[in-house]
Amino acid sequence: MSAQPEEHIDMQGYVARKGDRYYAVIYEGTDPITGRERRRWLPAGTDRNDAERLAADLAQRRHNDGHERSSLTVAVYLTQRWLPSKKLTLRASTYDSYRRNIDLHITPSIGRVPLRRLRPDHLERLYADLADHGRADGAGGLNPKTIVEIHIILRRALDDAARRGLVVSNPARLAHAPKRRPLSSPTSRVWTAAQLNQFLTGTSDHRYHTALWVTANTGMRRGEILGLRWGDVDLDQELLCVTRSLVSVGYELHETRGKSRTARRNINLDPTTTALLRAWRQRRSEEDPEFDPDDPSGHVFSRPDGAPTHPQLLSDAFKKLVARSGLPPIRFHDLRHTHAT
Numbered sequence: 001m002s003a004q005p006e007e008h009i010d011m012q013g014y015v016a017r018k019g020d021r022y023y024a025v026i027y028e029g030t031d032p033i034t035g036r037e038r039r040r041w042l043p044a045g046t047d048r049n050d051a052e053r054l055a056a057d058l059a060q061r062r063h064n065d066g067h068e069r070s071s072l073t074v075a076v077y078l079t080q081r082w083l084p085s086k087k088l089t090l091r092a093s094t095y096d097s098y099r100r101n102i103d104l105h106i107t108p109s110i111g112r113v114p115l116r117r118l119r120p121d122h123l124e125r126l127y128a129d130l131a132d133h134g135r136a137d138g139a140g141g142l143n144p145k146t147i148v149e150i151h152i153i154l155r156r157a158l159d160d161a162a163r164r165g166l167v168v169s170n171p172a173r174l175a176h177a178p179k180r181r182p183l184s185s186p187t188s189r190v191w192t193a194a195q196l197n198q199f200l201t202g203t204s205d206h207r208y209h210t211a212l213w214v215t216a217n218t219g220m221r222r223g224e225i226l227g228l229r230w231g232d233v234d235l236d237q238e239l240l241c242v243t244r245s246l247v248s249v250g251y252e253l254h255e256t257r258g259k260s261r262t263a264r265r266n267i268n269l270d271p272t273t274t275a276l277l278r279a280w281r282q283r284r285s286e287e288d289p290e291f292d293p294d295d296p297s298g299h300v301f302s303r304p305d306g307a308p309t310h311p312q313l314l315s316d317a318f319k320k321l322v323a324r325s326g327l328p329p330i331r332f333h334d335l336r337h338t339h340a341t
Helices: 048-071 074-085 092-110 120-133 144-163 193-202 209-218 222-227 271-287 311-325 334-340
Strands: 004-010 013-018 021-030 037-043 239-242 244-249 252-257 265-268
Touching: 013 048, 021 048, 074 092, 074 144, 092 120, 092 144, 092 244, 092 252, 120 144, 193 209, 193 311, 209 222, 209 271, 209 311, 209 334, 222 244, 222 311, 244 311
Parallel strands: none
Antiparallel strands: 004 013, 013 021, 021 037, 239 265, 244 252
16 A cells, blocks of 8 residues: 555655554655655654654754754854864874864854855865965965865864765865975984083083983983883883873873884883983982872973973973084984984
């Protein structure tokens, strides 16, 4: 027996009967491939009134959802829906980078555009404008690397919007993506063994001497050095374990776990490095009455009050010490390259 429409609730939902059972039928648009209308049938029992109420309720919900989708702007979607949903899955530094790019470069230009009306040409104009005069200080355009990062943010956000039915397709996948021009990376400089020895000897009285020594003799990264805790160090076995990194996000400090197996590693210590760490632990006991050498959670290279050291403080101190030494200038990260050679 064919289904018989009993009563139309509105253009999006109606009641139909098959045999002695009623169904709420909801219109779900047109199939973009076949052009045929799509309807969803929901069983509502043998009572027509129940079916009418169900059809009306579902039609109203669909209407409300459609109204929300039609009024949802790019800015509201990115800042209130998409980005908050990523906070638990993105690294803190990545989340902060996304937030800054959205706030500084995306929403001022296309934030008011309704999400469903966003087109590839909106994005192509955005990229062109950012390339010409995208810098916040008014000193010209953004570098290609930053524009590519913005494109990646939009592509990922709009992929999610398409999966949720908020847009029909992802305009970022249809837009001409900016090209990442090869940028010359800063030239890494390394010191000779004699130069490194001169530097470490000349900084023996500085508070950061042990941190600099450990960096130069292990090849650890700045964040790894500052994220190191006493529980990661076994002086009796002359071993330390690298498991985390201390990073700055908007000047706030966050601890992150190593991204890969190579980032999480054990490092054997030589006797001199072990002796320096023992002396450093003794110094911490003398300068801070609350320091507990048996507390595994304490940061090894903390401030005098026990708080973590901000990465920028270590870099700034290193830069001043290098200038004072008269040696060829290198970056803190170049200590890692010096160790590798």
